Amino acid sequence: MTDAQEALTRAHREEWARVVAVLAKRFGNLGTAEDAAAEAFAAAAEHWPAEGVPPNPGAWLTTTANRKAIDQIRREGKRDGKHQEAQRVYAAEPEPRGPIDDDRLRLVFTCCHPALSVEARVALTLRMVGGLAVPEIARAFLVQDTTMGARITRAKAKIAAARIPYRVPAAEDLPRRVSGVLAVLYLIFNEGYFASGPDTAPVREELTGEAIRLARLLRELLPDDGEVAGMLALMLLTDARRAARVSSAGELVPLPEQDRGLWNTALIAEGHALVRERLASGEAPGRYQLLAAINAVHTDGDASDWTQVVALYDQLLRLDASPITRLNRAIAVGERDGAEAGLALVDALEPDLAGYHAFHAARAALLQRLGWATGACEAYDEAIRLAENTAEIAFLTRRREQARPD
Template sequence: MNDTAPADDAVAAAARAHRDEWARLVGALTRRFGDLDVAEEAAAEAFAAAVARWPGDGVPRNPAAWLTTTAQRKAVDRLRHESKRDARHREARILHDDAPPASPGVVDDDRLRLIFTCCHPALAMPSRVALTLRLVGGLTVPEIAHGFLAQEAAIGQRITRAKAKIRAARIPYRMPSADDLPTRVTGVLAVLYLVFNEGYLASGPGTDPVRQDLTAEAIRLARLLHALLPDDGEATGLLALMLLTEARHAARVDAARVLVTLDEQDRTAWDAGLISEGHRLVRERLVAAAAGTAPGRYQVLAAISAVHTSARDVRDTDWSQVVALYDQLTRLDPSPVVTLNRAIAVGELDGPEVALALVDPLADPLDDYHAFHATRADLLRRLGRDTEARAAYDRALGLTGNTAEAAALRRRRDALR
């Protein structure tokens, strides 16, 4: 041990270790003991022990090793006192550990296995999100519940049922096969993107319009996935997209808690470091595409965001390139939402009348989507059709759950003649 550290420094060290080592520890424990409940509870007990002991004993020279040893002892104690398990089976698991010696590669594999287990397609999407945030992200049940405006009991039950389904369905704790890997990675990325979007445009009354705790956690997990799968273009693309979006955080909501649209944002407030990193990742994927690797959905979305964040002024935006990228995205994902976003870019290039002709046919599939009515309202406003624009703004206001976005829509509606 080092000399006794001040209590605050020891607690801070424990917090850093929790952030850095939680997923590694839960993954390694799951591999050894074959039980997510045992792994989660033993890891939590190990970190609780660190918070209790490090202020007095000092921070260990190797916190990860200390946590691993402590957690394994906690897990063994738990299994020894678990009266409901078969004694011989329990002792076999306790005494026989065929795990190879820990190394960075093994640890990384453990985390990746854990991610794929939590995001298994047999689980419903809400369960995947909750389980990933708990077991991979290390968030507490109250933190997850707060992030998604849900009751703590409901989130706890969701996690419990997900783990029970993993046991009942005998979902293996392993890497997917080479044939299944692309599909499974897509499922993992969908979970992370959902978490990021909930933070980026938080829904529900009374909550912060932007939940940076959720966007930060999604980025942290996306960084982890990218580090584990550096050659996966879509993992790279999603991380780049998140970084370029998060870079605009400081300019997205004004002092009156009103959402500021991209064309009106103070671009000097954007985070230059995140933009530089995001652009570098996009360039890496462009090189891969030039070598014959076709870009996927997240890579194209990241490229669109890169075009927007390359312009020092909104008037410098290369809208023809944005439209061309949306054309590419439409071939990958011909959904009404993509068509709507492409129409917005077309409106900047060819005018609101051309864009409105593309938007109006989307009324049926997107009638309950607030962004459809908000887009249509803005186009009608630009065309001077104020009565129709006001009605569209009202419809959008009735559908949006984000307080800052509602304030922006209300401001635009009230500015009409």
Template sequence: MSDVEEAITQAHRNEWARVVASLAKRFGDLDIAEESAAEAFAAAVERWPADGVPPNPGAWLTTTANRKAIDRIRRENKRDDKQKEAQMSYDEPPEPLGVIDDERLRLIFTCCHPALAMETRVALTLRLVGGLTVPEIARAFLVQETAMGQRITRAKAKIKAARIPYRVPAAEDLPSRMSGVLAVLFLVFNEGYLATGPDTDPVRQDLTAEAIRLTRLIRALLPEDGEVAGLLALMLLTEARRTARVSQTGELVALDEQDRGAWDTAMIAEGHDLVRERLATRVPPGRYQILAAINAVHTSARDIRDTDWSQVVALYDQLARIDRSPIVALNRAIAVAELDGPDVALAIVDGLGDKLSAYHLFHATRADLLRRQGRSEESRAAYDAAIELAGNTAEVAYLTRRRAQLC
């Protein structure tokens, strides 16, 4: 990748959400915001190789996107008032970076409006705020790319038709939108924790850091919300392991092979404090609090052999009662394998095949369990399926090595 290509890629990661939020605030239209931002990045791809990377790529993109938006409004010739307002600000400098927090928060809450179905809220926000591509979002939901694209298009049309305001809701309205907001932040973090596409870095710290920052912002709004605290704890305990998760050769490092001395002890301490804080309330925990507790068990063990697998399975049992997702069942089976052996776990995993056949980690889990049973040929076939479905280059490298180690 050339220096210019690297600069464009980095600008997309750092500036996409800011540019979209700025345009949405100025023009009040999410369609125009996203399309004009996309045109600005396309212009960068065309012009920066010839003209050089500008001193301030973010300001260049914002200015270009604003001009693209104004041109689009002129062509549509439908919004006279907005055109006059836009023309007045045509030559204004871009807004200072200090307003990014408010803009992103406003855009998150707009997209997570209760008038939209929950999955639609999450998908739309991942696209506009998280900057994730439609294929990345489709993989997060385990659906076809075309179906996800249609879902996002319909969501933007509904926001426009219902004239949903672009603003942070009043304090009393926050709880009705919080579940969608937390789901968005969780999925943005997950895409950074282990990117699903082959054309990005295997681990995207830009996304994990942004998800943590925004979750801290939400916690400041609702300090007593247990699920906000749980999600922050989950992110911190997961992010603490980041530097140990990919080897210097670009291969994913499984939990049992990680150098635990490389984990971030400050993040782990903060995450454990949040988990203990929630336990002390004796309020029944929600999904994110239970996931944080599971990660607290993992990060409390000095060695993989010290992991309290019975506690992990018990926590997954508790989680399964409130979240019947097949992903939860799959993760529980992995813990069951450590407690009761691969035979018991494989029976659970095989029962999930009709729901998770397109999910690479389903096949990767089966491959490992079959390997532990000494069923090498079946394990090899399962590894083949996992490798074919996996997009993350570090995961592919890890699965390929494990397959090669079979007898």
């Protein structure tokens, strides 16, 4: 890669969100900001190799994007002044300042606004904050480019028409809204880490990597938010095990059987440091902090300390008594107190989780440990039928063969 290409790649990673955010504030329109940012990066690709990389690439890009936006508004102004004026909504209002003021943070909150559909929030965040191209996002969510393009266009139109504000929420709304942003980031991460679909790679690094990058940005913007730290730690501690999670044969490897030598020690150290920082704060942990703490226990020492894991799940249940949390606790109890104890708790969840593959997979593993071959095979069958991740299906299939009574 040439210096100019390298500089451009780095600028895209580091400056895209800032350029879009600054322009969105100045011109009061996300569409204008997005188009002008894209044009500025295209101009950089043309000029930098020939003329050299400017001393301050970020400033060059912002200035260029600004000029492109003005050009665009002039062009549109001639064509359709009224339409353009109607699109210029939120910039005209005086903006009450939120507790933290950064243009990129405004951008994040606007893209993750609860009045938008979840699909639109994910797509907009990846496009506007992450800088991914529409075809990349479309590929990531296995939809047509045109479908994804239309989804993003619709979302931008709603933001303009309904006047979804471009600002950091007031302090009293902040926890709720941050939690909404984290849900979007976690969705992106999980779509990468538990990729679904028969023709899909079991782990999709483009998504996990992007989710981590966005979580790092959010952590930079909201350094005192415990749940943001928790989310970043959770992603790092999960992603650290990626290389050990799928075998060379393409099978999922359960945590206790993973080769710990393959884990990424740098990510684990960073995740542990974040978890320690949260513990030291003395503040009551939220959901993501507890999930991060559970993953910190899993990645500490030579084996998981299941007593600690169960204790953390007990704490988590007080915040989030969802059946999936109860299932994960039941699995941990099965490790701490034996398969029979685990099975009793898992079985009690059937009314809620009969359609969830992980419920049947957990039951199958416990039945197998107890030597109940027929029941185990039936549960594996059901888990395989419901599972969508290729590596997990491969793993479950082999387990079923091992469980089959002779």
